[in-house]
Amino acid sequence: MVVLGTASQLPTRRRSHNSYALRWDDQLILFDPGEGTQRQCTRAGVSIARATAVCVTHFHGDHCLGLPGVIQRRSFDNRTTAATVKPLPIFFPGDGVQYFERLRHASISHDVSAVVPQPIDGPGVIGKVGDLTLRAVPLEHRCTTYGYRLDEPDGLSVVPERLAETGIGGPDVGVLLEQGWFDGPNGRVTRDDVTITRKGQSMAFVMDTVMCDGALELADGVDLLVSESTYLHEHAPLAAEYRHMTARQAGELAAAAGARRLVLTHFSARYPDASVMGDEASEFHNDVVVAEDLVPVAVPSRA
Numbered sequence: 001m002v003v004l005g006t007a008s009q010l011p012t013r014r015r016s017h018n019s020y021a022l023r024w025d026d027q028l029i030l031f032d033p034g035e036g037t038q039r040q041c042t043r044a045g046v047s048i049a050r051a052t053a054v055c056v057t058h059f060h061g062d063h064c065l066g067l068p069g070v071i072q073r074r075s076f077d078n079r080t081t082a083a084t085v086k087p088l089p090i091f092f093p094g095d096g097v098q099y100f101e102r103l104r105h106a107s108i109s110h111d112v113s114a115v116v117p118q119p120i121d122g123p124g125v126i127g128k129v130g131d132l133t134l135r136a137v138p139l140e141h142r143c144t145t146y147g148y149r150l151d152e153p154d155g156l157s158v159v160p161e162r163l164a165e166t167g168i169g170g171p172d173v174g175v176l177l178e179q180g181w182f183d184g185p186n187g188r189v190t191r192d193d194v195t196i197t198r199k200g201q202s203m204a205f206v207m208d209t210v211m212c213d214g215a216l217e218l219a220d221g222v223d224l225l226v227s228e229s230t231y232l233h234e235h236a237p238l239a240a241e242y243r244h245m246t247a248r249q250a251g252e253l254a255a256a257a258g259a260r261r262l263v264l265t266h267f268s269a270r271y272p273d274a275s276v277m278g279d280e281a282s283e284f285h286n287d288v289v290v291a292e293d294l295v296p297v298a299v300p301s302r303a
Ligand SMILES: [Zn+2]
Pocket: 058, 060, 141, 208
């Protein structure tokens, strides 16, 4: 995941509005493109033309003001490059369609962005991004907000030692995996004889909410949990008032949900040094990353 920005509410000298680009095999999913996303993508080497989905949690400006730039850049790339950009689904809370339409048509542009609006009207599976299943779950903020979760399907891994015992090699291995069986030199072999299940990985995006059941549902057992961490515990009353979480709550969320790696982001400008967020959350979880603009964060390798 390429972190494009980490600021809540107001960009600072060091932090761009929060914004994220997740690369997953051949997919490129943008989350909450805040103001400045187009430029941050350029700085980070992320091609907006290659984006395969955009997920917007809610329509506060720090989560969506980058949409006009993303959409117009798609149009520009579509007009000027030989390769036509593919349709781009943009997921967002359905009751914010007016804001989506304004952002989409924010200024003069010949719109050939191939954008496909995907308003969300309730929780559950809302689509596929490549092989990944995309789910939306309501969070509890000051307006309708959905968190997102991506799940990769389980796959199969060939066990080289078992395959070697069968005496099957070369292109025949592909036939065995494809049709499920193959008559090798040592007799019939099935796919199950030479493979093990490779558990699919998962990622959750929990942004702008108080601690709630929806956040727990999204984060349940994920490999990578990206969580808002707007305040420190010492400002917990502010967090409650503005319907945000503290770093401590993000740590508690990751621990309670059994998430493997926690990424803290969406920092209030009152904390110029976000490492204090990491210190606070690390009291509850042992794999905490404090997001920094333009620094990638790896999904932990398969267990
Ligand atoms: Zn918000």
